[in-house]
Amino acid sequence: MHKLADQLKHLVSLCHYPLTFSGDSPNFLTRWLVRSNVLYQADSMELSSRIMLEHELSFASEEEKENSWRYYVSANMRDILLESMFQTEEDKAIYGLCSVYCTSDQEVFLFTRASLPLKVWVNGCLVNASTFEYHVKPFQVICNLKQGVNTILIEKRISSKFRSLPEDERAFTISIKPVRQLLETDREQVVFTAAKVEQMKQLYYVLPDKAFCVEKQVTCLVLPYYSGEGVPEPLLLEVINGSGSLLLSREVSTYCPADLDLRHVNSGVLELRVRRSSEGSALSNAYIFCGDYEGKRQRLLQELQERGMDSDFLELQQYLTELALGDKGVNHGKVELHYDRIYYHLLREFNYLSIQLEQPERRVSEEGERKIHTRLRKSPIDGAKLAYTVFLPRDYTAGDDSYPLIFCMPFGTMVNTIPEGTDLMYRNQFDDVIIACMYARGGYNKDYINEMDIIGFIDEIIRDWRVDRDRVYLMGVCSGALRIFGLATRFPGTFAAMANIAGTFRADINQPDYSMLQNLGVMPVYQLLNIEDDVLNTTRVLDSANHMPNVTNWCFPFYSHKESVELFQSPELFKRLLQHKRDKNPREILFHMKEPIYNSSSWLTVEQVQDLCRQTFVHVCVSDSSEIRIHTDQGKTLSLLLDRHGLDLKERILLTVNSCSEQISIPPYSQVRIRLEPLQMVVSVLEVSKNTYESYRNRLSPAVEAMGIKALYRDSCLIISPSAYPPEKRRYYRTLTQTLQQPLRERARNYKYQSVLSSEADQEQLAASNFVYLHPVSEEEPVPPRMLLEALGISLGKDVLVYAGDTFQGEYFAVVKSQNPFNEHKFMLLILVNGTTAEKKLLECWNEFDSSGLFYSEAIIWGNDRYFYYTREGVLECPLQ
Numbered sequence: 001m002h003k004l005a006d007q008l009k010h011l012v013s014l015c016h017y018p019l020t021f022s023g024d025s026p027n028f029l030t031r032w033l034v035r036s037n038v039l040y041q042a043d044s045m046e047l048s049s050r051i052m053l054e055h056e057l058s059f060a061s062e063e064e065k066e067n068s069w070r071y072y073v074s075a076n077m078r079d080i081l082l083e084s085m086f087q088t089e090e091d092k093a094i095y096g097l098c099s100v101y102c103t104s105d106q107e108v109f110l111f112t113r114a115s116l117p118l119k120v121w122v123n124g125c126l127v128n129a130s131t132f133e134y135h136v137k138p139f140q141v142i143c144n145l146k147q148g149v150n151t152i153l154i155e156k157r158i159s160s161k162f163r164s165l166p167e168d169e170r171a172f173t174i175s176i177k178p179v180r181q182l183l184e185t186d187r188e189q190v191v192f193t194a195a196k197v198e199q200m201k202q203l204y205y206v207l208p209d210k211a212f213c214v215e216k217q218v219t220c221l222v223l224p225y226y227s228g229e230g231v232p233e234p235l236l237l238e239v240i241n242g243s244g245s246l247l248l249s250r251e252v253s254t255y256c257p258a259d260l261d262l263r264h265v266n267s268g269v270l271e272l273r274v275r276r277s278s279e280g281s282a283l284s285n286a287y288i289f290c291g292d293y294e295g296k297r298q299r300l301l302q303e304l305q306e307r308g309m310d311s312d313f314l315e316l317q318q319y320l321t322e323l324a325l326g327d328k329g330v331n332h333g334k335v336e337l338h339y340d341r342i343y344y345h346l347l348r349e350f351n352y353l354s355i356q357l358e359q360p361e362r363r364v365s366e367e368g369e370r371k372i373h374t375r376l377r378k379s380p381i382d383g384a385k386l387a388y389t390v391f392l393p394r395d396y397t398a399g400d401d402s403y404p405l406i407f408c409m410p411f412g413t414m415v416n417t418i419p420e421g422t423d424l425m426y427r428n429q430f431d432d433v434i435i436a437c438m439y440a441r442g443g444y445n446k447d448y449i450n451e452m453d454i455i456g457f458i459d460e461i462i463r464d465w466r467v468d469r470d471r472v473y474l475m476g477v478c479s480g481a482l483r484i485f486g487l488a489t490r491f492p493g494t495f496a497a498m499a500n501i502a503g504t505f506r507a508d509i510n511q512p513d514y515s516m517l518q519n520l521g522v523m524p525v526y527q528l529l530n531i532e533d534d535v536l537n538t539t540r541v542l543d544s545a546n547h548m549p550n551v552t553n554w555c556f557p558f559y560s561h562k563e564s565v566e567l568f569q570s571p572e573l574f575k576r577l578l579q580h581k582r583d584k585n586p587r588e589i590l591f592h593m594k595e596p597i598y599n600s601s602s603w604l605t606v607e608q609v610q611d612l613c614r615q616t617f618v619h620v621c622v623s624d625s626s627e628i629r630i631h632t633d634q635g636k637t638l639s640l641l642l643d644r645h646g647l648d649l650k651e652r653i654l655l656t657v658n659s660c661s662e663q664i665s666i667p668p669y670s671q672v673r674i675r676l677e678p679l680q681m682v683v684s685v686l687e688v689s690k691n692t693y694e695s696y697r698n699r700l701s702p703a704v705e706a707m708g709i710k711a712l713y714r715d716s717c718l719i720i721s722p723s724a725y726p727p728e729k730r731r732y733y734r735t736l737t738q739t740l741q742q743p744l745r746e747r748a749r750n751y752k753y754q755s756v757l758s759s760e761a762d763q764e765q766l767a768a769s770n771f772v773y774l775h776p777v778s779e780e781e782p783v784p785p786r787m788l789l790e791a792l793g794i795s796l797g798k799d800v801l802v803y804a805g806d807t808f809q810g811e812y813f814a815v816v817k818s819q820n821p822f823n824e825h826k827f828m829l830l831i832l833v834n835g836t837t838a839e840k841k842l843l844e845c846w847n848e849f850d851s852s853g854l855f856y857s858e859a860i861i862w863g864n865d866r867y868f869y870y871t872r873e874g875v876l877e878c879p880l881q
Contacts, residue, residue, distance in 0.1 A: 241271075
C-alpha cells in the first residue's frame with residue numbers, strides 16, 4: 001500500500017495539469033490524469049509512464065496516447081466518461097488519478113455511483129471494488145485524509161460484453177465531502193447525521209468476485225464503510241448454506257482478498273457472513289450461488305408445475321429466477337449491469353423457494369430472513385408484468401398488530417422490472433414500518449390506467465400485510481415525486497403524509513396551475529431538495545411549495561442528483577413521516593376536481609357535475625358545531641360521509657350550499673346526499689352503521705362507474721379498423737387506427753391493443769374483450785353490422801344520424817359506448833364518421849384523449865357544426881370548436 005501511495009504521489013507532483021481538489025470543502029472530482037492498460041493478465045496494473053503534454057497529442061500515435069498519462073476534464077462537471085478518451089475495441093483497464101489537499105487531517109465522505117465496475121484507492125488503500133460478475137452500483141465510504149496532499153486512483157475496466165450499454169450508463173460520478181461540514185449543514189439531522197456516521201463505522205461490504213460460482217471457487221474481499229487509516233482488521237468469515245448450517249469458517253482481514261474453495265459443498269445458495277468473532281453478531285453478508293444454477297432452477301420450476309401451483313405463481317418464479325441469470329437487464333428503461341442488490345434479493349428468494357419445496361414442514365418464521373417479497377401482476381390489457389416489492393421491518397412479526405406503510409416510488413422508466421430499494425431497505429435496517437416500492441414513470445396528470453394499477457397495489461398491500469389504514473405514507477424519488485403528487489392530490493384525505501425526494505410537482509412552464517395543490521389540505525408534505533441539483537431547477541420546486549398548505553422544505557448543498565436520490569431516503573425521514581396520522585375529519589376541505597373518476601376528498605364526494613369539460617371546485621367548511629357551509633361552482637350532486645362525533649357536530653345542524661340552506665338531523669354516522677337544482681336543493685340523509693362508514697371512508701379506489709369511454713382502455717381492447725375506404729383516405733385511416741390503438745400520449749408504458757380489419761373480425765374475437773369499431777359511413781359501406789346499431793339505439797344514413805332522440809344532418813362523427821352485445825361483462829365503442837371535415841374533427845378530438853373531460857362521457861357527437869356529449873343524466877353541448 002505504501003509503495004503504491006508513494007508512486008501515485010510522485011506522479012501527481014510531476015504533473016502541471018490542475019488535478020488538485022480541496023479536501024476542506026465538498027468537491028466533485030472531475031479532472032484527472034488518465035491512461036489505459038491492455039489486460040494481458042487479470043491483475044496487471046501498470047501505472048509507470050510519461051505524462052503527455054497537450055501539444056504532443058497531435059503527433060502521437062494512438063498506442064502512445066493510450067499508454068501515456070493524459071489530461072481529462074468532465075464535460076458537465078459531474079459525470080465522468082473516460083471511454084471518450086480511448087479506443088474501446090479491446091478489453092482494457094482505464095486509470096484515473098487526481099489529488100486532494102487538506103489543511104488538516106480530515107474525515108471525508110466519498111460517494112461513487114457507477115453502472116459499470118469501479119475500483120478506488122485513497123492514498124494507495126483500496127476503498128471501493130466491484131467486478132463485472134458482482135457489481136456495487138452506489139458505493140459510500142468514509143475515508144481519513146491526512147494533512148497535505150492525498151491521492152485518489154480509479155480503475156475502470158472495459159469489456160466487450162458490455163459495449164452495447166448506452167453511453168450515459170458508462171459514465172460515473174465520484175465526490176468527496178468533509179464529514180464535519182455535512183453534519184454542520186444538516187442542522188436538523190435528517191440526512192447526514194451523527195447516527196449515520198456511527199452506523200457506517202460498524203458496516204462492511206462483503207464482496208465476492210462473482211455471484212454465480214459454477215466451479216465452486218470464489219474470492220471474497222471485505223471492505224469497511226469506514227476506512228479509517230486503512231489498517232487491516234481481523235474478522236471472521238463464515239459460509240452458511242440455505243438451511244442455516246455452517247459449512248466453513250475462517251479468519252480474514254479487511255482489504256485482503258480471501259480465496260474460498262467450496263468444491264465440497266452441495267449446490268445451492270450460500271450466505272457469506274462476516275463477524276468480529278464466533279460469538280459476535282453478523283456485521284454484513286452477501287449471497288452467491290454455488291454450482292449449476294440453471295440446472296437447479298429448471299428442476300425447481302418442474303417440481304412446482306408437478307405440484308399444481310397456479311399459473312401466476314409459476315410465472316412469477318420463472319420471471320424472478322430467470323432475471324437473476326443475466327449479468328445485465330432492462331432497468332429504468334435502459335440496458336444496465338445487474339448489481340449486488342438484485343442478487344441479494346433474488347438469491348434469497350431462490351433459497352426460500354428451494355426450502356419450501358425440499359423442506360415443506362419448515363415455516364417461514366423459522367428462517368428469520370425472508371423480509372423481502374416481490375409480487376408480479378399481469379396487466380389485464382396485454383399481460384405485461386407489473387412488479388412491486390415489499391420490505392418488512394426487522395421487528396416484523398405475523399401477529400395481530402398493524403403496521404404503518406411507506407409506499408415509495410423511485411425513479412424509473414419501466415414498470416415491469418424489479419423496483420430498486422436502498423441498502424437500508426434490502427438489509428431491513430429499519431423498524432416499525434413496512435416499505436413498499438414500485439417504479440414510477442409518467443407525469444402528473446395523464447396515465448389513468450397506471451394510476452389505477454398503483455392504487456390497486458396499495459390497496460392490496462394494505463389488505464395483505466395488516467397495514468394501519470390511518471398511517472399510509474407516500475414517498476417519491478426523482479420522477480416518482482410526480483406520481484405521488486398525483487396520488488395525493490387525486491385522492492386527498494387518503495394518506496397521512498408524503499415526502500418528495502429530489503423531485504417536483506410538474507406544472508406547465510408558461511402557465512403553471514397550482515390549484516390542485518390545495519387538495520393536499522393539512523396533510524404534511526416534506527421536501528428534501530438538492531440546491532445544486534443537476535437535473536431539476538430547485539428554485540422552481542421551491543416556488544411550487546408556496547402553494548402547498550402544510551410543507552416543510554429541507555434544502556441541502558453539496559449533493560448531486562444521483563447522490564440525493566440514494567442518500568435522502570433516511571431513517572430520520574421515516575421517523576418524521578411516522579409521527580403523523582391521517583386526519584379523517586378535517587373541518588375544512590378545498591377540493592379541485594379535474595377528472596370525475598377522482599371525485600372524493602376526505603368525507604366529501606362529488607357525484608355529478610354540470611359540465612365534464614370544466615374543472616370543478618368545492619369548498620366545505622364546518623363553521624361550528626351546528627353548521628356546515630358548502631360553496632361549489634358547478635357541482636350538481638354532492639355526498640357527505642359524516643362522523644358526527646369526529647367532526648364535533650350537533651345532532652341538528654344547518655346545511656348551507658351556495659345560497660340555499662336547510663336544517664337537517666344527522667345520526668352518529670350518516671351519508672348526506674345533496675342535489676342542486678335551479679334555486680333549490682334536495683337533501684336526503686341516510687343513517688349508516690359504523691362498519692359501513694369505516695368501509696366507505698377507507699375505500700381506496702377511483703370512481704370506476706364514472707369512467708365513461710375511458711373504461712374501454714382499462715381492459716384488453718380490440719381495435720376494428722375499416723376494410724373499405726377510398727384509396728386517398730388510406731393515410732388518414734392508418735393514422736386514426738394507430739391513434740385508437742395508443743390514445744394516451746403521456747403513459748407509463750406502451751399499452752398493446754391489438755387491431756384487426758372489420759372483414760376479418762369474428763364474433764368470438766368481439767366477445768373476448770372490449771372492442772372499438774371504426775366505421776367510415778360511405779357509399780361503399782353505408783352501415784356497420786345491424787346488431788351494433790341496435791345495441792346503441794342508433795339509426796343511420798349517409799347524411800343523417802339519429803341518437804337518443806337527437807338528429808344530426810350533414811357531416812358528423814359519433815363515438816358511442818355501450819355494453820358489448822356479445823359479452824355483457826365487456827364494452828364496445830362504435831365510431832362513425834362521414835366526410836372530410838368530420839374526419840378532421842374526429843382526429844382532433846381523439847388527440848385530446850389525455851386531457852379532455854369529454855371522454856368521461858358515454859357518447860361524443862360532432863354534428864350541426866357543434867360538439868355534444870352524453871352522460872347518463874342527459875346531453876350537453878361542449879365548448880370545443
